[in-house]
Amino acid sequence: MVLDLTVFGLAITLEPVPVITFILLLSAERGLYKGLAFILAWLSSLVLVLALVVLATGGTPPARSSTSSTAVLGIKLALGVGLIAYGAHRRRRLGRPRTRPAWTARLNRVSVWTASGLAVLVQPWGLVAAGCATAVDADMSRAATYLALTGFCLLSTASLLVMQLYATFAPEAAQDRLTRLSGWIESHEDQAIVAISLLAGLWLVSKSISQLVG
Template sequence: MVLDLLLIGLGITLEPFPLVAFVLVLSAERGVRKALAFILAWLACLVGVIAAVLLLTGGHPPAHKTGGSTAAITVKLVVGVGLIMYGEYKRRTAGRPRKTPKWLARLHEVNSWTAAGLAVLLQPWGLVAAGAATVVEANLNHGATYLALLGFCLVATASQLTLELYAVFAPRTAGARLERLSNWLDNHHDQAIVVLSLLIGFWLVGKSISQLV
C-alpha cells in the first residue's frame, strides 16, 4: 500500500496542467494568499476522499477476494488502463500544435475563492480515485497506517507546498523563476504526461492483475 500511495501521490503532485495553473495563481498579485487557498482546497479534497473511504471500510481492509476488495482492485485496474491509453495518445500526438486555454491567461486576476475552486476542478481525479482504491487497504489498527496516509497527502501536495514556501521566503527571486518554470512546463507538457501516465498506468495494471489472479 505504501509504495502504491507514494507513486500515486507523485503523479498527483507532478500533473502538469494543475501545476501550470498553480504557478500562474502564485505569480499573480497577492499570489501567496491565493496560492494558499489553492493548496488548502487541494488538501481538503484529498483528506475528504480518504475520510470517506475510511468511513466506508471502518478502518479495516476487506478480506481478500471479497466484493469490496475486488471492487477496489478493479478501480485501480481501470484507472491504470485509462492512464496507459491517455499516455499513448499523448505520445502519438506529441509535437502537434496545442492551443492554450484562454482562461489560463486570466488566472492573474482570480481571487482566493476562485483559486480554491480551481484546485477542486483541476485535481487529477483519476489518480485520486486510484489513491482512494488503495486506501481501502488501510488498517487503522497499525500506527504506521496514519503515517502512510499523512505521507500520501504531503507527497500529493509537495510541488505546490515547495513553490509556496519558496515564494514566501525568497520573494525577490521567485517571480523570475516561476516564469521560467511556467515556460518549461508549457514546452514539456506532453512529455511529462506521457512519462507519468505510462509509468503509473503500467504499475497499477500490473499490480492489479497480480492481485486479481
C-alpha cells in the first residue's frame, strides 16, 4: 500500500494544471494569502475523501478474495483503464497549438474564497480516486498506516508547499523563477499529462490484474 500511495502522491503533485493555477494565484495581488487558501482547501479535500474511505471500511481492510475485496479491485481496474484512456486521448492532441484557457486571465482578481474553490476544481480527481481506492486496504489499528496516509497527503501537496514557502521567504526570486517555470510547464503540459496518466493507469491496471488472478 505504501508504494502505491507514493506513486499516486507523486502523480498528483506533478499534475501540471494545479501547478500552473497555483503559480498564477501566487503572482496575483495578495498572492500569498490566495496560495495558502488554495493549499488548505487542497489538503482538506484530500483528508475528507480519505476519511470517508476509512469510515466506510471501518478502518479494517476487506478480507482477501472476499466480495468486497474483489469489488475494490474492479474499481481500481476501471480507474486504471480510465486513466489510460484519458492519457491516450490527450496524446492525440500533442503538437497542436495551445492557448491558455480564458479563465486563467481572471485569476489576478479572484478572492481568497474563490482561490480555495479552485483547489477543489483543479484537483486531479482521477488520481485522487486511485489513491483513495488504495487506502481501502488501510489497517487503522497500526500506527504505520497513519504515517502512510499522512505521507500521501503531504506528498500530494509537496509541489504547492515548496512554491508557497519559496514565495514567502524569497518573493522577488520566486516571482521570476516561478513565472519561467509556469511557461515551461505550459509548453510541456500535454506531454506531462499523457505521461502521468499512462504511467499511473498502467501501474493501477497491472497491480489490479495481478491481485485478481493471484
